[in-house]
Amino acid sequence: MPVSDAWHQRLAQARLSRQQTQRWRTRGVVAAGTLDFAGNDYLGLAQDPRVSEAQAEGARRFGSGAGASHLVSGHLEIHEALENALARWTGRQRALLFSTGYMANLGVLQALANADTAIFQDRLNHASLLDGATLSGARSRRFHHRDANDLNRLMDRSQCSHKLVVSDGVFSMDGDGADIATLAQVSQRHRAWLMIDDAHGVGVLGDNGSGCVGTRWGSADVPVLVGTLGKALGTAGAFVAGDAALIEHITQFARSYVYTTAQPPSIAAATLKALEIVQGEPEHRDHLNANIAYFRRGALQLGLPLSTSTTPIQPLLLGSEDRTLGWAATLAKHGLQVGAIRPPTVPNGEARLRITLSARHGRRDIDRLLEGLNACQRAEATCHA
Ligand SMILES: *Cc1c(COP(=O)(O)O)cnc(C)c1O
Numbered sequence: 001m002p003v004s005d006a007w008h009q010r011l012a013q014a015r016l017s018r019q020q021t022q023r024w025r026t027r028g029v030v031a032a033g034t035l036d037f038a039g040n041d042y043l044g045l046a047q048d049p050r051v052s053e054a055q056a057e058g059a060r061r062f063g064s065g066a067g068a069s070h071l072v073s074g075h076l077e078i079h080e081a082l083e084n085a086l087a088r089w090t091g092r093q094r095a096l097l098f099s100t101g102y103m104a105n106l107g108v109l110q111a112l113a114n115a116d117t118a119i120f121q122d123r124l125n126h127a128s129l130l131d132g133a134t135l136s137g138a139r140s141r142r143f144h145h146r147d148a149n150d151l152n153r154l155m156d157r158s159q160c161s162h163k164l165v166v167s168d169g170v171f172s173m174d175g176d177g178a179d180i181a182t183l184a185q186v187s188q189r190h191r192a193w194l195m196i197d198d199a200h201g202v203g204v205l206g207d208n209g210s211g212c213v214g215t216r217w218g219s220a221d222v223p224v225l226v227g228t229l230g231k232a233l234g235t236a237g238a239f240v241a242g243d244a245a246l247i248e249h250i251t252q253f254a255r256s257y258v259y260t261t262a263q264p265p266s267i268a269a270a271t272l273k274a275l276e277i278v279q280g281e282p283e284h285r286d287h288l289n290a291n292i293a294y295f296r297r298g299a300l301q302l303g304l305p306l307s308t309s310t311t312p313i314q315p316l317l318l319g320s321e322d323r324t325l326g327w328a329a330t331l332a333k334h335g336l337q338v339g340a341i342r343p344p345t346v347p348n349g350e351a352r353l354r355i356t357l358s359a360r361h362g363r364r365d366i367d368r369l370l371e372g373l374n375a376c377q378r379a380e381a382t383c384h385a
Helices: 003-020 049-062 070-074 077-090 101-112 127-136 148-157 180-189 244-253 265-280 283-301 321-333 363-384
Strands: 035-037 094-098 117-122 139-143 162-168 193-197 224-228 238-242 313-319 336-341 351-356
Touching: 035 363, 049 077, 049 265, 077 094, 077 224, 077 238, 077 265, 094 101, 094 244, 101 127, 101 162, 101 193, 101 224, 101 238, 101 244, 117 127, 117 148, 127 139, 127 162, 139 148, 148 162, 148 180, 162 180, 180 193, 238 244, 283 313, 283 363, 313 321, 321 336, 321 351, 321 363, 336 363
Parallel strands: 035 336, 117 139, 117 162, 162 193, 193 224
Antiparallel strands: 094 238, 224 238, 313 351, 336 351
8 A cells, every 4th residue: 555545544534533523623614704702902902003003113114024033143132122012011130921821831830840840730721831841851740720739739749850730821712810919939949930821811900910920929829921913913923931040941952942943023013012001002902891791791691501600711511522513603693703612612511612802802802702702692592492
């Protein structure tokens, strides 16, 4: 059999097994006029003309690409300015830019951990954190979601010389937050470092939108802070923030930092503008919070299976995958896009609609969403009648 056929056979088998479990995913091109309740542009900055203008101006001034990695000749003055602004914003000595959050998490974990390290992760942590731990070669343990007693128990058992506790700040599929105070306490009891990935907190929570850690918890409590720029900041990229020794170490040893081209300077220019808006215009956060409250009130009135989340991530736990896909399809017919989240992204039996709110939405948009959800309920009621 020719080699290529063996390969095609393998791909076909993988496809078939995914399709048999209804887990083959398709991309749709978003139709014009669709109302987006699936994305992570929580403050509407991805569509803010001031940010796009800063991006265009950045490209005119610095060119369309950085041309090299940061350690060669790609580290431009706009990158440096953005790193300094991110460090000030989060109350850290230094910050270091990465091209994506996925790369930041791979790089930080690979640079910090090795075979003599034990990494303790919340079970619901983002895939990039799990992959980073695997890449590092460390021993990995996962504790029950937000369960400090379980974490403590696992840490008591560990003989490793270096321990690192890792958690999402706001959990991406549930919208609930880590208990930073308790995590910091347990970490310190075991002389461990605590790393928080605040991808969904920065821009949205805390003073000046500095996140669930930000200026509230310093480097002594949360030595390693990661934030991403493609969500509330509306652009792309990520950063790690901490003391100078940490940032120097990551600069030297994180392979996903060293061996990649620096992000385009226009993106850094856009992010700097977005950061200025986040810090100077709290009204977008106020509007977002009013939207969250308005949606929750309406959803409760409809008797929808709301979670306790108070963040822009508002999952509706529907349980079965079929039901979740059915609701998402009905909503799509109403011109509403929501995330249909299924295993393996979430545990079996916990399929859900992941609804996200944004400061971009108006009351009328949320009313349309609630009407669409009500249509899903009615469709189900007729089936069962
Ligand atoms: C989105 C996300 C990432 C990845 O960030 P990208 O910049 O999209 O690569 C990392 N961690 C968490 C918790 C996320 O939600």
